[in-house]
Amino acid sequence: MENQNISDIIESYLKQILAESQQVEIRRAEIADQFNVVPSQINYVIKTRFTIQDGYVVQSKRGGGGYIRIEKVKLLDNLDFIDSLVTAVGDHITRHDGLAVVRSLFEAGAVNRREVNIILAAIDKDAINTGDRDLDQQIRARVLISILNHLRYES
Amino acid sequence: MENQNISDIIESYLKQILAESQQVEIRRAEIADQFNVVPSQINYVIKTRFTIQDGYVVQSKRGGGGYIRIEKVKLLDNLDFIDSLVTAVGDHITRHDGLAVVRSLFEAGAVNRREVNIILAAIDKDAINTGDRDLDQQIRARVLISILNHLRYES
DNA sequence: ATAATATTAGTCAACATTAGTCAAGAAAAC
DNA sequence: GTTTTCTTGACTAATGTTGACTAATATTAT
Incomplete structure (x- = not known):
């Protein structure tokens, strides 16, 4: 516990707030100042410790009145399945293989027919x-x- | 939450009125004065938050008795509505405007919340x-x- | 009627205020 | 010793605020 780095400490601080409320909204510069780090370190902490895999969704806005908002979301029980599809997709995928992924989703009951069509439209060859x-x-x-x-x- | 910028506050104020009536008519200088901002900030608020993609039509008149009128437009039946959105999208669109289009779809009842999220994921900045x-x-x-x-x- | 003046809103560019990205170097873990 | 993770800061991007200038319309004077 005594050898925590500053990123861990900031993570704990935010998660402590999130233990009691559904979301936390911060001003990046303020938190950075509070923990005496450069602002971009807050981005690092968020990127490495508040991912969707961890069950967090992050939104932000720049400019006057800007903020970073971290929301704790309720994860569904299809996580392993989604993980496997994400792995299958990788960093490149053909239309043909994309179709197979969407079909898997449908067959697993993760999406309905209407949703399938929306997804297919999104990855269509004319769209991309x-x-x-x-x-x-x-x-x-x-x-x-x-x-x-x-x-x-769920959102 | 507490440090909202003034543009957001003005937006809320106007939308609160629009929640109860079909349109709102203001005198620019009056609102500017009420919120203690320069008049042109009202134009900024309208330009960024009351676009046709958001489902608003704005009319104005200069000179004595001048006004700015914001009208919440009646959503047309689905086909015309989708046509108008396709036109609004054009051959390129920012994330911000894309978000407004999807929001309009939702408000028109063309898609449900789950579908909104799928579409937003598809046009997300990390995706594209x-x-x-x-x-x-x-x-x-x-x-x-x-x-x-x-x-x-489908519709 | 026409011209001058007053009274509105619109545009645009400069500036201010936030957050995001990226890559280099330091520190820690292995 | 090598690899991974953490820290830092220069640079970028998005959004908001302001004010000088412009344009349109209405009102008043001639």
Whole structure:
């Protein structure tokens, strides 16, 4: 406990608040100042310790009155399944393989038919079509993973 | 929560009125004075928070007896409505405007909350991120339009 | 009627105020 | 000793605020 680094301490501080309330809203500069670190360290802490896998969703706004808001979300019980699909998608995916992933989701009951169609529209070849096949596959992978991550929790 | 910027406060004030009546008519200088800001800030608030994508139409008149009128538009039946959104999206769209489009879809009853989240995940900045901002906006537009077009068939 | 003046709102660019990214170096873990 | 994680700061991006200038419309004077 005595050899905690400052990132761990900031993490604890935020999680202590989150233990009692559903969300915490901070001003980055204020927290950085409070713990005597540079502002970007707050981003580091959030990026490494408040991920969707950990059950947190983060929103922020810049400019006057800006903030970072961390919300604790209720994770569903399909996590391992989603994890496996995220792994399967990887950083590139073809339309064909993307279709298979969406089909898996449907067969597992994670999405309904309407939702399937929305997802397919999103990764359609006419939607994602930069002229660079490799880039298209990367974008398709990220879009799919982004959607998968949102299926991890209820909102 | 406590450090809201003044633009948000003015937005809330106007939307509170709009929650109870179809439209609100203001004198710019009066509102500016009431909230202690320069008049042009009212234009900023309107331009950023009461767009057609958000479902508002703004009319104004200068000179003596001038006014700014914000009207919450009646959502048309689905097909026309989706047409108008497709037009609004155009061939490129920012995340901010994309969010407004999706919000409109939701408010029109064209999609439910779960579907909103899937669509937002699909056009998220982490999902569509090639490093080329302009390209990102083009892809986001195509993804959104692809989804909008699929919603036509189903509804 | 027309011109001058007053009274509104609109535009735009400068500046202010926030958060985000990235890569280099330091520290810790292995 | 190498690899991973943490820390830092320079640079970037998004959003909000302000004020000088412009434009439109109404009112008043001639």
